[in-house]
Amino acid sequence: MNRKNVSATFSRVTAVAGLLAAGAALAQAPGQPSAVIRVDCDHACLIDFTERYLDALVHRDTTRAPFSPRVRFTENNVEMPLGNDGLWGTINAVWEDSMAMADEQTGNAVWFGIVEEHGNPAYLALRIKVEDRQITEVETIVNRLPDMPKPFGDPTRLYYDPAFSEIEPPENRVSRERLVAIADGYFSTVELNDGTIFTPFHEDCGRVENGIRTTSGGSGPGSAGSIAQGCEEQLRLGIYRINKRIRERRYPLIDEERQVIVATGFFDHANTFDRYTLTDGREMRTVLKWPNSISLIEAFKIKDGKIHRIHAVFTYVPYFMHSPFARPNLDFQTR
Amino acid sequence: MRRFNVMPNTHFRAAETVFRSTAAIAAVALLSAAPTAGAQSTSPRAAAMASAPSGCDRDCLIGLADRYMAALVDKDFSGLPWAERVRFTENDVGLMMGDGVWGTVTKIDDDPFKLADPATGNVLWVGIVEEHGQPAYYAMRLAVEDGRIAEVETVVAREGTPAHFAPTADYRVDDTFSAPLPEAERRPRERMIALVEGYYNTMQLNDGQLLGEFAADCKRVSNGVDMTHGENVPAKGCRAQFEIGYYKPVDRVRARRYPIVDEERGVVVAFAMLDHAARYTEYQTLDGQTLSIPVEYPNSHRVMELFKIRNGAVERVEGFAVFQPYLMPSPY
Numbered sequence: 001m002n003r004k005n006v007s008a009t010f011s012r013v014t015a016v017a018g019l020l021a022a023g024a025a026l027a028q029a030p031g032q033p034s035a036v037i038r039v040d041c042d043h044a045c046l047i048d049f050t051e052r053y054l055d056a057l058v059h060r061d062t063t064r065a066p067f068s069p070r071v072r073f074t075e076n077n078v079e080m081p082l083g084n085d086g087l088w089g090t091i092n093a094v095w096e097d098s099m100a101m102a103d104e105q106t107g108n109a110v111w112f113g114i115v116e117e118h119g120n121p122a123y124l125a126l127r128i129k130v131e132d133r134q135i136t137e138v139e140t141i142v143n144r145l146p147d148m149p150k151p152f153g154d155p156t157r158l159y160y161d162p163a164f165s166e167i168e169p170p171e172n173r174v175s176r177e178r179l180v181a182i183a184d185g186y187f188s189t190v191e192l193n194d195g196t197i198f199t200p201f202h203e204d205c206g207r208v209e210n211g212i213r214t215t216s217g218g219s220g221p222g223s224a225g226s227i228a229q230g231c232e233e234q235l236r237l238g239i240y241r242i243n244k245r246i247r248e249r250r251y252p253l254i255d256e257e258r259q260v261i262v263a264t265g266f267f268d269h270a271n272t273f274d275r276y277t278l279t280d281g282r283e284m285r286t287v288l289k290w291p292n293s294i295s296l297i298e299a300f301k302i303k304d305g306k307i308h309r310i311h312a313v314f315t316y317v318p319y320f321m322h323s324p325f326a327r328p329n330l331d332f333q334t335r
Numbered sequence: 336m337r338r339f340n341v342m343p344n345t346h347f348r349a350a351e352t353v354f355r356s357t358a359a360i361a362a363v364a365l366l367s368a369a370p371t372a373g374a375q376s377t378s379p380r381a382a383a384m385a386s387a388p389s390g391c392d393r394d395c396l397i398g399l400a401d402r403y404m405a406a407l408v409d410k411d412f413s414g415l416p417w418a419e420r421v422r423f424t425e426n427d428v429g430l431m432m433g434d435g436v437w438g439t440v441t442k443i444d445d446d447p448f449k450l451a452d453p454a455t456g457n458v459l460w461v462g463i464v465e466e467h468g469q470p471a472y473y474a475m476r477l478a479v480e481d482g483r484i485a486e487v488e489t490v491v492a493r494e495g496t497p498a499h500f501a502p503t504a505d506y507r508v509d510d511t512f513s514a515p516l517p518e519a520e521r522r523p524r525e526r527m528i529a530l531v532e533g534y535y536n537t538m539q540l541n542d543g544q545l546l547g548e549f550a551a552d553c554k555r556v557s558n559g560v561d562m563t564h565g566e567n568v569p570a571k572g573c574r575a576q577f578e579i580g581y582y583k584p585v586d587r588v589r590a591r592r593y594p595i596v597d598e599e600r601g602v603v604v605a606f607a608m609l610d611h612a613a614r615y616t617e618y619q620t621l622d623g624q625t626l627s628i629p630v631e632y633p634n635s636h637r638v639m640e641l642f643k644i645r646n647g648a649v650e651r652v653e654g655f656a657v658f659q660p661y662l663m664p665s666p667y
Binding site: 075076077078080085086087089090117118120122142144146147148149270271272274288289290291317318319320321322 | 425426427428429430434435436438439466467468469471491493495496497612613614615616630631632633659660661662663664
């Protein structure tokens with residue numbers, strides 16, 4: 001055997017070993033630890049974790065909930081140590097009225113409610129990820145006052161629609177993939193909103209943003225509800241034209257039983273124009289004249305394969321700010 | 336526990352490291368050849384100045400700042416001399432060139448303040464810009480390498496956020512920042528930076544202990560608001576305010592950088608983040624006043640501030656502050 005053959009044999013062995021290793025690594029969907037999802041914390045268990053998190057938060061005591069030693073915590077997209085900074089340093093109350101949802105497959109749970117900081121109410125949207133019965137991720141959006149002009153409804157009148165917790169009959173459900181497509185289509189409709197509709201809306205569709213029903217009634221001059229009523233009707237008018245980009249869209253929570261999907265993302269308002277025309281010819285003026293972004297956690301209830309309810313909490317962040325949880329080359333480039 | 340970053344920006348630090356290594360190798364070589372040659376400076380800055388890393392003197396740097404601003408108002412950056420890799424940020428977020436204020440600007444100040452530092456290759460342009468007719472305080476820093484723009488850092492303080500904001504109509508940077516100092520009133524670059532550090536060290540967790548030197552008539556202006564001598568201030572002047580612990584709610588002055596120093600004019604350009612954890616809403620000053628914090632939830636301020644250093648003391652501080660999410664990271 002000459003040297004060349006030795007080398008060739010070695011290469012073949014290496015290649016086979018490599019293929020075996022690669023085969024093992026790719027025997028399930030990318031990003032999944034196993035081809036079979038082991039559910040060790042079901043829907044009720046995950047909801048309970050949100051309660052345990054909030055209990056720890058309001059007591060400002062991280063020992064009251066099971067946190068992973070490597071837990072990641074963000075508040076309004078800034079990563080910081082858990083337990084002393086941000087809301088953990090200011091909170092004095094968590095309101096009882098709230099709404100929670102969960103996804104057994106991904107281990108994510110989301111909670112919408114009101115917290116108080118030094119007695120001032122603020123809207124909190126919370127996402128936690130539970131792995132091996134420990135909280136490994138905490139993502140929070142805290143919508144506070146004072147801030148720039150934005151919806152901020154009276155927290156005492158906040159309405160949590162029971163539809164989000166109602167289990168849908170199996171024959172009325174659509175798949176996880178379709179739930180993502182419907183929510184994603186909503187964002188594509190809002191993005192560069194020119195009247196084109198990319199997703200199905202239930203005729204009874206309604207949306208609550210930061211405690212305000214923005215698709216019905218009128219919450220003041222210039223509010224979406226005073227311009228048009230109804231999800232699809234508003235979008236057909238193109239009232240959300242200022243959204244240059246709906247970015248870093250993620251769908252960490254999908255509940256097929258209840259037909260609920262929760263998204264996170266950013267709405268970029270580049271504001272390269274400060275007036276625009278609706279599809280019915282009316283002229284609109286932007287409130288803010290400079291670039292800004294809003295960061296949100298938004299839940300969708302799908303009924304009969306159509307968007308029925310939307311519940312969102314958002315706050316302003318610097319223009320084009322990113323989420324530490326987003327995957328830069330995937331969530332950004334594609335969105 | 337977070338640690339304060341009191342070092343210059345990463346890029347500058349990297350450059351310094353290279354210079355230091357080069358200087359060290361050179362020093363070893365010289366020591367081997369002629370031990371007496373060790374008497375010359377081996378400081379990174381001296382090496383930087385000798386090799387003119389920016390390839391651009393003061394006039395060249397100011398010229399590039401003017402060209403950048405002309406391009407901005409024309410909304411056409413194609414004719415500018417760009418480095419191979421360019422970093423562009425607006426209020427601490429990296430953007431593609433042409434985005435952010437490039438999409439909204441309608442007018443720029445015709446009487447801006449400009450300051451260059453050939454030793455670091457940085458230049459600053461400060462003034463008012465308008466976005467769809469709405470004025471904003473604007474600071475723009477370029478870092479130049481080999482005559483080409485490698486970094487553009489912009490700080491834009493706009494009206495309508497929870498941060499303080501005075502009308503811009505009569506605003507211009509105080510003339511003192513442009514006026515050269517008599518030789519006797521100047522201080523070396525290192526001492527100037529130490530004095531600014533002392534100012535920020537005194538400000539953070541302000542408890543009355545002075546960790547710097549402050550001129551008797553020291554004044555601070557932020558977003559056009561006179562913070563030291565305006566209405567309703569609890570004490571007049573930087574020193575008096577620090578002595579009563581007025582700035583106690585500033586928990587941390589973080590990510591401090593000093594990319595431009597002008598010894599002749601006695602000016603340091605500082606970039607920093609002021610963190611307000613807002614763990615309390617009221618506090619007592621050391622002279623017994625009860626004060627309220629302006630925003631009762633955690634927030635940070637991105638600041639760009641000019642420091643006038645005269646006779647070894649901080650005489651005037653003037654700059655802009657942008658309301659940011661609490662603990663917002665600095666990209667530099």
